[in-house]
Amino acid sequence: MLTEEQKNFYDDQGYVLVRGMFSAEEAAALRAEMHAIAARGDTGDTSSDATWDSVRGEGTTIAHCHDVHFRSAMVTRLLTDPRLTGVAQDIIGPNVQLHHNKMFIKPPEKGSPFPMHQDFPYFPHRDHSMIAVILHFDDAPEEKGCLCVYPGSHKLGPLPSEGTDHHVSTERYPIEGATALPAKAGDALFFHYLTIHGSGVNRSNEPRTTLLIQLRDPEDVPLNNRHASRGQGMMLAGIDPAAKPFTFAWEEQSA
Ligand SMILES: O=C(O)CCC(=O)C(=O)O
Structure with missing residues (x-):
């Protein structure tokens, strides 16, 4: 749960870093689980390197996989952990629905950066209820390419985006002008999908491991049908007041 002060901070700044949501032991176990997924090459139908187009060719890589709860029961349990969903409820409201999840492992010395961007262009929603939470499974100091944000930028609304990876203007919003948010293993960083964010190269000698x-909010309305994912629509807290009768995918295809 967020304190009143944390809630006000989130409303004003568009992010809140919750320290020690998970213990060092829990973070270590989740870190091992992520690295085991990567070692198995269990990245499903997503490409194993998530480096964005606008920074490709600079010798960096980043291991990733989507729908991690379809690969690991530990992650399925994590999605409904009340420590996580409680904070999400404080921000979104009583009903919290999964949109998607993805693991990132930024390898040592050459872990890809994420250009500064808003998440809005990837999956725009009518009411802008969408948030992200980054769970840190090892320490993410600045030299590991921790997340950086432009505080308060969620109040600017959707901004023009550039390139195939939809980053914001690099002249207007350089990463050097953003606030770095170094985190420790077990910390959880929540931010609004309009908050401008990104991260630098991992130049350290250790991986940066996150989910x-x-x-x-299940009552929010997606403005396009891009970015579907397995398990999208699962309720992680509360109920879906807008739930429609269930149909199997093959029934929809044959209808
Ligand atoms: O993990 C990071 O450093 C940022 C990831 C991100 O912003 C994204 O996937 O949209």
Whole structure:
């Protein structure tokens, strides 16, 4: 749960870093689980390197996989952990729905950066209820390419985006002008999908291991049908007041 002060901070700044949501032991176990997924090459239908187009060719890579709860029961349990969903409820409201989740491992010395961007262009929603939470499974100091944000930028609304990876203007919003948010293993960073964010290269000699979960109010309305994912629509807290009768995918295809 957020304190009143944390809630006000989130409303004003568009992010809140919750320290020690998970213990060092829990973070270590989750870190091992992520690295085991990567070692198995269990990245499903997503490409194993998530380096963005606008920074490709600079010798960096980043291991990733989507729908991590379809690969690991530990992650399925994590998605409904009340420590996580409680904070999400404080931000979104009583009903919290899964949009998607993805693991990132930024390898040592050459872990890819994420250009500064808003998440809005990837999955725009009518009411802007969408948030992200990044769970840190090892320490993410600045030299590891921790997340950086432009505080308060969620109040600017959707901004023009550039390139195939939809980053914001690099002249207007350089990463050097953003606030770095170094985190420790077990910390959880929540931010609004309009908050401008990104991260630098991992120049350290250790990987940076995270799980990013995107959550929304089930009554919010997606403005396009891009970015579908397995398990999208699962309720992680509360109920879905807008739930429609269930149909299997093959029934929809044959209808
Ligand atoms: O993990 C990071 O450093 C940022 C990831 C991100 O912003 C994204 O996937 O949209």
